[in-house]
Amino acid sequence: GAVVSQHPSWVICKSGTSVKIECRSLDFQATTMFWYRQFPKQSLMLMATSNEGSKATYEQGVEKDKFLINHASLTLSTLTVTSAHPEDSSFYICSASLRVLGDTQYFGPGTRLTVL
């Protein structure tokens, strides 16, 4: 149980276009979803926390207009990278948690974004 999926697993896009990444909790309803960014050979950096039906809380230094997060249901959160540039190329990982299960976060497999 507690499986989280991400789609797509990888995407290549041209500079200036927008890319949407989906994060789904497949067998549980996630109270909270988290979005992380990971550069090669580095750790995970938390970008934002989203709760279903409310606005996401962004970490300091993360542009909310650039990284749009929507948590429309208890099983789906989306991250849209708007007007992507090469420096946005990274590995984006989401996680989901259900508070009645404790603080455990269940991670998705990640999405590799390459902006040309």
Place this chain on the structure above:
Amino acid sequence: TQLLEQSPQFLSIQEGENLTVYCNSSSVFSSLQWYRQEPGEGPVLLVTVVTGGEVKKLKRLTFQFGDARKDSSLHITAAQPGDTGLYLCAGASGTYKYIFGTGTRLKVLA
């Protein structure tokens, strides 16, 4: 800003050797988790520790949470090539948000 420093950053050892990875902070955490991540995949949870001084064992892996809940260690006995990966600690400070450590990249040579 809460920071979690891991040491060493990189470790390359021979199969059968023992190793310890450290996770240190000046902040107190309500709980701390350890993950292993393989290239191109999401992190996989290994253990959660919540009580100061707590020790948990998972086969050849031993995890300890410091008495003051500011630090933790991961000890691997008789490392195997399958243990190769990026080890990450992550601390929670009372919210449901986790801050990840800087990471330790382990390579175990056969």
